[in-house]
Amino acid sequence: MEVTLKIHRYNPETEHSGLETYTVQADETATLLDVLDVVKDEVDGSLSYRKSCRMAVCGSCGMRMNGAAVLACKTPMKPLVDRGEVPVISPMGNLPVIKDLVVDMGPFWEKFRAIKPYLDEGSGDAPVKEWRIQQEQLDQIMKEALCIQCGCCVSECNSMEADPDFLGPAALAKAARFVYDVRDRGGKGRLERYNGYHGVWDCTRCYFCNERCPKGVDPRDAIAKVGARIFQEGMRSDKGARHAKVFVDSSHKTGYLLETNLVPETVGALAAIKEIPFAMKMVRAGKVPNPLKPHKAGKLDEVRRLNTLVGEQEKQALEAVHRGPAWPAEDAPPPPEDDE
Amino acid sequence: MVRHDVVVVGAGMAGMRAAIEAARYGADVGVVSKLHPTRSHSGAAEGGINAALGNAGEDSPDKHAFFTVKGSDYLGDQDAIQVMCEEGPGDIYELEHMGAVFSRTEDGRIAQRPFGAGGAPRTCYAADITGHVLLHVLYEQLVKSGVTVYEEWFALDLVVDGERCVGLTAWDLVRGGVQGVEARAVILATGGLGRIYRGTTNAYACTGDGMSMAWRAGVPLKDMEFMQFHPTTLKANGVLITEGCRGEGGYLRNGQGERFMFTYAPNAGELASRDVVSRAEQTEIDEGRGVDGCVLLDLTHLGAKRINERLHGSRELSLDYAGVDPIDEPIPVRPGAHYHMGGVDTDMWCRTSMPGLYAAGEAACVSVHGANRLGGNSLLETVVFGRRSGAAAAQEVRENGLGGVFPPAAVRVTERRIKSMLDLERGERPAALRQELADTMYDNVGIFRSAEKLELAKQRVGELRERYARGLTIQDKGRTFNSDLIQAIELGSMLEMADCLVTGAIARTESRGAHSRLDYPERDDENWLRHTLTYYDNGEVGLDYKPVTITEHEPAVRSY
Numbered sequence: 001m002e003v004t005l006k007i008h009r010y011n012p013e014t015e016h017s018g019l020e021t022y023t024v025q026a027d028e029t030a031t032l033l034d035v036l037d038v039v040k041d042e043v044d045g046s047l048s049y050r051k052s053c054r055m056a057v058c059g060s061c062g063m064r065m066n067g068a069a070v071l072a073c074k075t076p077m078k079p080l081v082d083r084g085e086v087p088v089i090s091p092m093g094n095l096p097v098i099k100d101l102v103v104d105m106g107p108f109w110e111k112f113r114a115i116k117p118y119l120d121e122g123s124g125d126a127p128v129k130e131w132r133i134q135q136e137q138l139d140q141i142m143k144e145a146l147c148i149q150c151g152c153c154v155s156e157c158n159s160m161e162a163d164p165d166f167l168g169p170a171a172l173a174k175a176a177r178f179v180y181d182v183r184d185r186g187g188k189g190r191l192e193r194y195n196g197y198h199g200v201w202d203c204t205r206c207y208f209c210n211e212r213c214p215k216g217v218d219p220r221d222a223i224a225k226v227g228a229r230i231f232q233e234g235m236r237s238d239k240g241a242r243h244a245k246v247f248v249d250s251s252h253k254t255g256y257l258l259e260t261n262l263v264p265e266t267v268g269a270l271a272a273i274k275e276i277p278f279a280m281k282m283v284r285a286g287k288v289p290n291p292l293k294p295h296k297a298g299k300l301d302e303v304r305r306l307n308t309l310v311g312e313q314e315k316q317a318l319e320a321v322h323r324g325p326a327w328p329a330e331d332a333p334p335p336p337e338d339d340e
Numbered sequence: 341m342v343r344h345d346v347v348v349v350g351a352g353m354a355g356m357r358a359a360i361e362a363a364r365y366g367a368d369v370g371v372v373s374k375l376h377p378t379r380s381h382s383g384a385a386e387g388g389i390n391a392a393l394g395n396a397g398e399d400s401p402d403k404h405a406f407f408t409v410k411g412s413d414y415l416g417d418q419d420a421i422q423v424m425c426e427e428g429p430g431d432i433y434e435l436e437h438m439g440a441v442f443s444r445t446e447d448g449r450i451a452q453r454p455f456g457a458g459g460a461p462r463t464c465y466a467a468d469i470t471g472h473v474l475l476h477v478l479y480e481q482l483v484k485s486g487v488t489v490y491e492e493w494f495a496l497d498l499v500v501d502g503e504r505c506v507g508l509t510a511w512d513l514v515r516g517g518v519q520g521v522e523a524r525a526v527i528l529a530t531g532g533l534g535r536i537y538r539g540t541t542n543a544y545a546c547t548g549d550g551m552s553m554a555w556r557a558g559v560p561l562k563d564m565e566f567m568q569f570h571p572t573t574l575k576a577n578g579v580l581i582t583e584g585c586r587g588e589g590g591y592l593r594n595g596q597g598e599r600f601m602f603t604y605a606p607n608a609g610e611l612a613s614r615d616v617v618s619r620a621e622q623t624e625i626d627e628g629r630g631v632d633g634c635v636l637l638d639l640t641h642l643g644a645k646r647i648n649e650r651l652h653g654s655r656e657l658s659l660d661y662a663g664v665d666p667i668d669e670p671i672p673v674r675p676g677a678h679y680h681m682g683g684v685d686t687d688m689w690c691r692t693s694m695p696g697l698y699a700a701g702e703a704a705c706v707s708v709h710g711a712n713r714l715g716g717n718s719l720l721e722t723v724v725f726g727r728r729s730g731a732a733a734a735q736e737v738r739e740n741g742l743g744g745v746f747p748p749a750a751v752r753v754t755e756r757r758i759k760s761m762l763d764l765e766r767g768e769r770p771a772a773l774r775q776e777l778a779d780t781m782y783d784n785v786g787i788f789r790s791a792e793k794l795e796l797a798k799q800r801v802g803e804l805r806e807r808y809a810r811g812l813t814i815q816d817k818g819r820t821f822n823s824d825l826i827q828a829i830e831l832g833s834m835l836e837m838a839d840c841l842v843t844g845a846i847a848r849t850e851s852r853g854a855h856s857r858l859d860y861p862e863r864d865d866e867n868w869l870r871h872t873l874t875y876y877d878n879g880e881v882g883l884d885y886k887p888v889t890i891t892e893h894e895p896a897v898r899s900y
Contacts, residue, residue, distance in 0.1 A: 045815030132448035
């Protein structure tokens with residue numbers, strides 16, 4: 001089939017950049033990566049992109065097609081050709097471009113390192129053989145374990161666009177993988193890393209990461225899991241945590257969100273005073289409901305039942321983690337000797 | 341110029357395990373890799389890793405060793421195999437303690453399933469993404485160890501002082517430019533060379549660079565003629581479908597719907613060793629009982645639940661690259677070049693013939709796989725011998741002190757070589773030669789071989805090497821991320837290694853394991869129970885031989 005695509009070219013040495021159009025012949029089964037290979041082999045050898053496994057497991061070939069992150073090797077071209085589309089191929093977002101479709105993954109790996117990306121083995125009391133773990137306990141982290149660190153989620157992250165220091169969906173999904181690993185002894189110290197500035201509470205919940213992940217990791221869900229764990233450990237000093245807590249309490253009490261409580265309860269009463277001029281502007285714009293009017297949802301019971309249900313589900317997930325791994329029988333510490 | 345006690349080239353499982361171990365011994369370690377570590381091809385391993393844990397039935401390291409020796413068609417060195425099988429369980433438990441998410445039995449232990457010709461359910465697995473899980477666990481540990489990683493540095497030449505390896509030169513892919521890497525010990529863990537074949541399961545990165553570096557430096561390579569063809573790869577692009585599919589009970593059927601494997605392996609059927617299954621498939625296809633150049637891998641009877649739980653990744657690959665949902669219909673598969681048993685000749689501590697130079701993983705040949713590797717033994721080899729190479733190198737550094745002197749001219753020599761490649765304005769494009777090589781190898785040095793075809797391949801590879809030597813056009817003249825240049829250098833390695841493979845194959849006038857000669861259909865222990873050594877002889881391939889180590893298991897008839 002004949003494939004036409006437009007590729008964002010950038011050469012840092014000549015500072016030349018621009019959109020180039022290429023038309024090549026490719027097999028019907030060709031992926032975007034196959035087509036790029038044809039362009040490189042037959043048209044312009046200076047086109048740069050990363051590749052290796054061509055089977056969606058090495059995570060090298062993340063890039064954007066028509067503005068959305070994809071793995072080139074997992075993107076079949078035939079549907080686009082059939083629709084007569086001419087896709088625009090560009091480098092991933094939120095990362096500096098080195099050349100053409102190659103981005104600098106340095107900032108990406110820096111965040112990976114920041115979350116303490118390895119199992120905390122504690123005092124080293126591991127058994128001689130394997131830890132005894134139920135499959136259901138491991139299933140808590142199997143989705144996160146699928147992550148290939150391709151960066152597609154980071155490319156699309158809205159929060160990172162505003163705050164480049166946000167830990168971001170890939171690193172936080174990796175974090176969830178340790179938070180919910182029954183063998184990890186990181187405890188609250190580990191959670192502290194994810195609770196502060198640029199941590200889980202800075203996620204805007206736009207769900208673009210879930211949308212664009214080529215492996216079904218669902219990073220936003222993983223971030224929510226880490227947040228839930230932070231809550232359950234009673235770590236609520238962070239503004240983000242308090243902010244989330246107001247949502248939960250307010251909906252439980254009234255079925256609605258009480259905006260008038262949101263700011264004071266998140267930042268504290270004193271700090272809230274500073275926000276009064278802003279609040280007045282909101283009042284003038286009709287953005288604040290009358291605080292004196294009774295403010296309760298009609299089907300409050302239903303809201304509360306939902307609240308309880310979600311709480312129960314989270315509790316069950318955490319119980320599995322808290323149960324921890326078991327010692328293999330043959331490694332079990334000997335029972336205390338009887339002195340009598 | 342950078343300096344370390346131990347420098348590991350390659351950051352797949354063997355390389356990272358080596359680096360972690362050397363660091364534990366207190367060595368200052370650097371890792372040079374043309375890919376970021378998690379991009380390495382170890383991550384594409386799906387099915388699992390063998391060790392006699394005995395979690396799914398009676399098993400022992402001795403039994404593991406026997407079936408590995410038999411699988412190797414008696415070409416494996418039995419002392420090395422014994423070491424791997426005895427130390428294996430400890431390495432598995434260590435990976436588990438590092439956080440590997442191995443699938444579990446009912447009572448919470450590491451689950452194990454049968455693999456081809458293993459003789460027991462011995463393959464530990466993490467669903468069907470075992471390599472991915474283990475590669476990432478080792479990367480986590482590498483980060484923890486604080487080892488310096490030179491990502492996207494492409495290793496070019498070994499640097500030798502007298503007899504001794506004192507480091508290497510590397511091309512910094514991102515910034516451009518040749519870097520000197522001084523080392524008191526170098527470990528090559530650069531993986532295989534599958535890309536010399538069309539339709540391989542291997543990643544684009546598997547181009548035999550490390551083997552070629554060693555060969556050019558005068559270090560002999562061992563058993564290069566043995567290339568394993570995996571029985572179940574997808575037609576369109578050679579993507580691997582794991583042996584775990586058959587381990588979980590999948591069937592192989594021909595175009596007439598028959599489970600043909602029992603004709604070829606009456607006892608083991610689909611779970612015979614890979615060389616046997618691949619030959620059977622090719623025979624079915626050649627004799628007209630295939631389907632469009634393929635046979636069928638039938639999983640439909642396993643049911644959606646089992647497929648989704650245990651073979652989720654295979655289902656996804658099949659959907660993505662074959663457009664087939666294995667829950668509903670069988671997957672068309674064919675044999676494809678998969679694993680290279682040969683490599684840099686090493687002893688059990690991964691030492692090569694050159695002082696200061698070690699090799700581990702697929703780049704090395706210890707030999708634990710002999711003429712045919714068992715599924716699940718390659719990941720095991722990477723961790724066992726990766727660990728041993730790291731320990732041996734670190735200890736040598738500690739005992740031997742400085743070693744040699746890194747000659748400052750080495751960087752300039754390599755720089756000139758690269759510059760002359762970049763400066764050339766006329767010449768063929770690398771892609772054309774690469775394609776011809778891959779076709780030549782697939783058509784003439786495949787599952788069934790003969791003197792006639794092998795000689796033809798030798799001649800063609802020779803011609804390709806001449807065309808390569810005349811110079812290629814590299815269209816990218818820049819220094820920043822010049823993958824055009826890297827691909828041209830890789831092609832040079834591929835051509836040299838193809839020459840070694842073909843030369844070894846012509847000489848070996850017998851059929852053993854994956855080396856199957858139509859003109860010499862029998863195994864010939866009298867003349868050929870020995871390792872092939874291919875060495876650099878003024879640009880050509882010289883041949884030599886060395887004995888196989890046999891301890892307990894005398895060669896016997898091999899049937900499944």
